[in-house]
Amino acid sequence: MELEGQWWKGQLAGDIYHALRYKELRLPVYKGQSPQLNLRRYFADLIAIVSNRFRLCPAARHLAVYLLDLFMDRYDISVQQLHMVALSCILLASKFEEREDRVPKLESLNSLTCMSSMNLVLTKQGLLHMELLLLETFHWNLYLPTAAHFIEYYLSIAVSETDLHDGWPMACLEKTLLYMNKYADYFLEVSLQDHAFLRFVPSLIAAACVASSRVILHLAPTWPPRLQRLSAYTWEQLLPCVERLLLAHDSDVNEANKQRCQQQQPGPQPGQAMYPAQSQSATVAQYVHRPALQYTQQSCQPVLVSAHASSAYLCHSGSLQVSSGPTHGQAQPQTISVPLDAKIKMPNRPYQVNSIYSCTAPCFNR
Incomplete structure (x- = not known):
């Protein structure tokens, strides 16, 4: 069980990674x-809330969102049925990734506060029917790697004593490792928020999460040779994904600072933050082009990011209106009708994304 829980530390880590x-x-x-x-963000957040409530592993959470994405991509599903689909994806993913005693039970799901707010009551027959439909859709194959399956393998060498912090030798390796894990988890969750990340393969997203964490922590070189050899990705290959992650980070920091000013709360006290990036916002160009962060082993062309580059990525799902149809030129998804033994009432209020995925500074106080 120890090897299963931490496969990246075992003798078969290389073979598992290549598989x-x-x-x-x-x-x-x-x-x-x-x-x-346009409802995808809402249901991804719902999966995050439920998985956090039951303390499911990141692999189960990411697999559940990925199953939801693939299923929605193939079928035209009513808004009411999407709740059942999302919760069934959580159950399937937890059964595949977690121990049996950690799989959410029907009674526990129905007792959740978010379930009562949606006026949703699950039934055993309804869940079994939906799980069977999902399994048939994926040909009973749930072996679908996500970024969460790769992140620990990269984190095993993400920080080294030879790294520099702001051009100086590292003062505390243990504390840097702690912050590296926190930021990597944060960026890993950011990658779940937008379906645009699905154009990157999972291993690249995981590597970009580590690279983005090193950028935020002011570690140099940004993408050292050891990580390039392990991941087989160069800095230039990671840059498009890293840009998206850092844009999301800047947006979260700006939103947190805005809320702090509105609430007239005092700023962070000395000693609370290890790195200035936790309390100050910066543009992606500033992150990427800091002299101490240049990757000296390769040439890195300047990157210019416009102010509106992240508008599609950072939008909030303010309403729960179903779009009229697929984009012009794309294939029409199939329409299915799934029996749902429940009465569902969609909430009328907008869902604030930052209440679930807060900026990285507060995440260390959780």
Whole structure:
């Protein structure tokens, strides 16, 4: 069990990693053609809330969101049925990734506060029917690697004593490792928030999460040779994904600072933050082009990011209106009707994303 729980530390880590890389090349194609694509963020947040409530592992949470994305991409599903689909994806993912005693039970799901607010009551028959439909859709194959399956392998060498912090030798390796894990978890959750990340393979997203964490922590070089050898990704290959992650980070920091000013709360006290990036916002260009962060082993062309580059990524789902249909030129998803033994009332209030995925500074106080 110890080897299963921390496979990246075992003798078979290299073989397991190469098997995951081989499998990710054969993942189903995602087209982003769901008519309910504007609801995707809401249901991804719902999966995050439920998985956090039951303390499911990141692999189960990411697999559940990925199953939801693929299922929505193939079928035209009513808004009411999407709740059942999302919760069934959580159950399937937890059964595949977690121990049996950690799989959420029907009674526990129905007792959740978010379930009562949606006026949703699950039934055993309804869940079994939906799980069977999901399994048939994926041909009973749930071996689908996600970024969460790769992140620990990269984190095993993400920080070294030879790294520099702001151009100086590292003062405290243990504290840097702690912050590296916190930031990597944060960026890993950011990658769940937008379906645009599905155009990157999972191993690249995981590597970009580590690289973004090193950028925020002012570690140099940004992408050292040891990480390039382990991941087989160069800095130039990671840069498009890193830009998206850092734009999301800047947006979260700005939103947190805005809320702090509105609440007239005092700023962070000396000693609370290890790195200035936790309390100050910066542009992606400032992150990427800091002299101490240049990757000296390769040439890195300047990157210019416009102010509106993240508008599609950082938008909030303010309403729960179903779009009229898929984008022009895309295939029409199939329409299915799934029996749902429940009465569902969609909430009328907008869902604030930052209440679930807060900025990285407060995450260390959780």
